[in-house]
Amino acid sequence: MNPAPNLVLVGPMGSGKSSIGRRLAERFGLAFLDADREIEAQAGASIATIFECAGEADFRAREQVVLAGLLAGEGAVIATGGGAVLDARTRSLLRERGFVVHLHVDVPQQLVRMARDRSRPLLASEDREQVLRRLAEVRDPLYAEIADLRFDTAAMSAVDTAVKLGHLLDARWQLATPATGTHP
Ligand code: S3P
Numbered sequence: 001m002n003p004a005p006n007l008v009l010v011g012p013m014g015s016g017k018s019s020i021g022r023r024l025a026e027r028f029g030l031a032f033l034d035a036d037r038e039i040e041a042q043a044g045a046s047i048a049t050i051f052e053c054a055g056e057a058d059f060r061a062r063e064q065v066v067l068a069g070l071l072a073g074e075g076a077v078i079a080t081g082g083g084a085v086l087d088a089r090t091r092s093l094l095r096e097r098g099f100v101v102h103l104h105v106d107v108p109q110q111l112v113r114m115a116r117d118r119s120r121p122l123l124a125s126e127d128r129e130q131v132l133r134r135l136a137e138v139r140d141p142l143y144a145e146i147a148d149l150r151f152d153t154a155a156m157s158a159v160d161t162a163v164k165l166g167h168l169l170d171a172r173w174q175l176a177t178p179a180t181g182t183h184p
Helices: 017-028 035-043 047-054 056-072 088-097 107-113 128-146 158-172
Strands: 002-004 006-010 031-034 076-079 099-104 149-152 173-175
Touching: 006 017, 006 088, 017 031, 017 076, 017 158, 031 035, 035 047, 035 056, 035 076, 047 056, 056 076, 056 088, 088 128, 099 128, 099 158, 107 128, 149 158, 158 173
Parallel strands: 002 173, 006 076, 006 099, 031 076, 099 149
Antiparallel strands: none
16 A cells, blocks of 8 residues: 555556546545646646747646646646656656556557547647657656556546546555655
8 A cells, every 4th residue: 555645647648647537536535636737727828829839848847837836735636748757856746746657558549549639739740650659669668667556548448447447546545644644
């Protein structure tokens, strides 16, 4: 049993972090926080607009600040963006402040799930498959580095994944309250 003050979902685009996170939050009676939505709220602009007007580096800086803020709290299920793990400070904070679940999905399945998606700037390319493979090459080791649990979502629906993952988490993760804190 691994106590941590938050449950955090990491993994590539299309792995279901938001839809599964929302369901897990409901199951555990916790707040659900979506880092991408929080970045948009704070910027007053969509992620696509931030990328277009200010560039990816600006988006990454905002992502780091927003996640540091969300992770300072406790008792939440937090969905991160696929590239959040690129930042070393964020990786340390995720490990310190969360039980980290890596939701895995392979590239062919990502392509199916996001076939109609036009909201993700990194997918605005002719060759989505190549982009996703390149991202996976860089990021998979980073997800693995910080994950307490890896879960393959394969062809499972968000509902089924949340149910299975919920059962696994019952045995693996305990919400750390100040009394049971991770830093005695
Ligand atoms: C990104 C993933 C997106 C979003 C942004 C960049 C990435 O989040 O943060 O478009 O670098 O993989 P999702 O993983 O929720 O799609």
